[in-house]
Amino acid sequence: MSAGNAVIGQSGGPTAVINQSLVGVVEALQASIAAGEGKVNKILGAHHAVAGMVKDDYIDLTTRTQDFLDRIADTPSSALGSSRDKPDAAYCKRIFESFAKQDVHYFFYAGGNDSSDTCRIIAEMAAEQGYDLTAYHVPKTIDNDLMVNDHTPGFGSAAKFVAQAFMGDNLDNAALPGIKINIVMGRHAGFLTAASMLGRREGKNDGPHLIYVPEADFSEEKFLADVERVYTQHGRCLIAVSEGIHDSDGNPMMTKLQDEVEKDAHGNVQLSGTGALGDLLAGLIKTKLGEKLGQKLRVRADTFGYLQRSFVGCASAVDQAEARQCGREAVKHALAGEHKSGSIAMIRKPGDAYEIEYKRIEIKEVAALTQHLDPKYILDGCDIAESFRDYAGPIVGDLPVVESF
Amino acid sequence: MSAGNAVIGQSGGPTAVINQSLVGVVEALQASIAAGEGKVNKILGAHHAVAGMVKDDYIDLTTRTQDFLDRIADTPSSALGSSRDKPDAAYCKRIFESFAKQDVHYFFYAGGNDSSDTCRIIAEMAAEQGYDLTAYHVPKTIDNDLMVNDHTPGFGSAAKFVAQAFMGDNLDNAALPGIKINIVMGRHAGFLTAASMLGRREGKNDGPHLIYVPEADFSEEKFLADVERVYTQHGRCLIAVSEGIHDSDGNPMMTKLQDEVEKDAHGNVQLSGTGALGDLLAGLIKTKLGEKLGQKLRVRADTFGYLQRSFVGCASAVDQAEARQCGREAVKHALAGEHKSGSIAMIRKPGDAYEIEYKRIEIKEVAALTQHLDPKYILDGCDIAESFRDYAGPIVGDLPVVESF
Known part of the structure; x- marks a missing residue:
């Protein structure tokens, strides 16, 4: 796959740490660019998630400084803006048109179960249409109701x-x-x-x-x-x-x-x-x-x-660190190229000491399902x-x- | 005046710092006892304010440690319990009976405008009945609506x-x-x-x-x-x-x-x-x-x-320190003995730097009035x-x- 641009979006209800995940994605992509890996050129933030993608409304994050990103990470709510739109086929088509126009081949989407479903639909449509897209869901929800995960960023x-x-x-x-x-x-x-x-x-x-x-x-x-x-x-x-x-x-x-x-x-x-x-x-x-x-x-x-x-x-320090790591893990798996799509899940290791393992899973394992x-x-x-x-x-x-x- | 016991009560809606005022009163009274001034014997906390006084329901605070008091001070809400009762003449008579029985001659009451009015009524009734009582109101209200005061403990x-x-x-x-x-x-x-x-x-x-x-x-x-x-x-x-x-x-x-x-x-x-x-x-x-x-x-x-x-x-550090000081100031004026009653007011000094002066005023200057x-x-x-x-x-x-x- 040749180098392309990356889009990151934040979907659904904001949390105190969804900006940690945003920054985790951005800094991992910046690191890849700095290392000359030749996979990503530009890092684009979708303004108001899918609602921005269909309007070519992106914020360029490629050269944002670590200081600035750290302040964004420590700020609650979704800094890029969010959306509750649920894309249908026509909506997704417009997203692809925008992605093609912007030469986007990596897509990262932070959100809960509805949002992971949106990510899944876009990934599947891309595959059907032969559009070269690697799409990763980054978990987020204060409701803590994503399947597979021990818990989700935002809950803590x-x-x-x-x-x-x-x-x-x-x-x-x-x-x-x-x-x-x-x-x-x-x-x-x-x-x-x-x-x-x-x-x-x-x-x-x-x-x-x-x-x-x-x-x-x-x-x-x-x-x-x-x-x-x-x-x-x-x-x-x-x-x-x-x-x-x-x-x-x-x-x-x-x-x-x-x-x-x-x-x-x-x-x-x-x-x-x-x-x-x-x-x-x-x-x-x-x-x-x-x-x-x-x-x-x-x-x-x-x-x-x-x-x-x-x-x-009032953020939990553990929650902040985990949300950041989820963003970095999504980039790690996306750039590795082994799977065209996936979601990051947090699995608690057995034993008395609290320790989390980050694991790539299929999006369909979490999409539109509710953990109780x-x-x-x-x-x-x-x-x-x-x-x-x-x-x-x-x-x-x-x-x-x-x-x- | 011979040595007597002191009662402190917390009235009206709790705040994040009303326990600072409680502890300010208690530690100043403890200091007087430790210095052998011979004014106060026991320090009693009225359980649920006036509602406790009429039932002889007191908590002995005389020998509580500074460590314990510091933890109480840092805790929101009214540690002694509060009340919204407004004493009438019969109610006040029962308070005096309790005070006489407990040998109480100092009364400190932390609260807002309704509570300062309660303090005023008790002080006046004591004077009318020839009961030797020194009664001080300690300001408190998140509404910040006490007259004379630049602002009140709890608001910040x-x-x-x-x-x-x-x-x-x-x-x-x-x-x-x-x-x-x-x-x-x-x-x-x-x-x-x-x-x-x-x-x-x-x-x-x-x-x-x-x-x-x-x-x-x-x-x-x-x-x-x-x-x-x-x-x-x-x-x-x-x-x-x-x-x-x-x-x-x-x-x-x-x-x-x-x-x-x-x-x-x-x-x-x-x-x-x-x-x-x-x-x-x-x-x-x-x-x-x-x-x-x-x-x-x-x-x-x-x-x-x-x-x-x-x-x-989520307490303001300035608010915490000021609330504590209001409690100490009330004790200072009460033990000085110059006035049988009063309220502590926070006055902002003129000038660019923020500085507060603590001043004794008459209770009637704040009682039942609202600052806008x-x-x-x-x-x-x-x-x-x-x-x-x-x-x-x-x-x-x-x-x-x-x-x-």
């Missing part, structure tokens, strides 16, 4: 935010006792909601006292019974609820609320960017338990929202087992220390 | 959280353009909402592009015109809205939403712990501007909620002037650096 930092948020809100709830509900992101996977337990201290009766993930069916009756039990026992109750909870028929609790359910191009229900679910659950408790638990019952709900993926200054929280972590449908710490603790890293009487 | 850390949240959400909004509303705390004062502008970078077109504070009347018509103008110009719009916005008749926008407005013991409307205001405003934009601005218009709302006052790991954002900072009812940085910047301290293309 979002989980750190959620853990620190619950640590503080637990102390707040202890100071002014009442019932407090916090809605956590994660769509159909409960990993991020489960991370709410990471700041709980032994013997301190810390919240969250109840945790509801989408992997367990949600029942209003059981929820109310759980809340009443905890409140009666402790005089307060802090609750973590995944935005994706659903009843036993699979109907999201959110659909019971919104007159007109808004869906995006991927057919996903809008779960974030509204406080509706939290307010529904708070209203339910007030209506059904208010009289029983006392007139002065304080019931409040917060929805953490976009802060979980974009807050500045292992049922072994879910206790009675309303709590997360202590053993979840062994899984998520090393990814999140050290949490601040708090003290109480 | 909450403002830092809000600034970092907007820095991240601005990058998120740039990556996936749309209209995004974030609801910020502050009740009737706009300081915290104004702090959303502190992370804006020069020449980067950063949001928030619109900022609405309670010090300017809110009109739906102007709001919609502002949003349309910004969105048409920039293709996106990030908006900071205070929870306390109201129409020109003074009606809070929240009362237009809630069938039954919940009020607390102080007659305050429930503004926090619900996503209703954000969802109302998002719905308004979708309904009124959706067709005009395009079918794919993304409108989202987040309500920052309790995270602003309790998030672990200076109108000079409010631009056309929908933005905050750059000069607000000179005011709030030194209190918040350095913010993380972000980079973009």
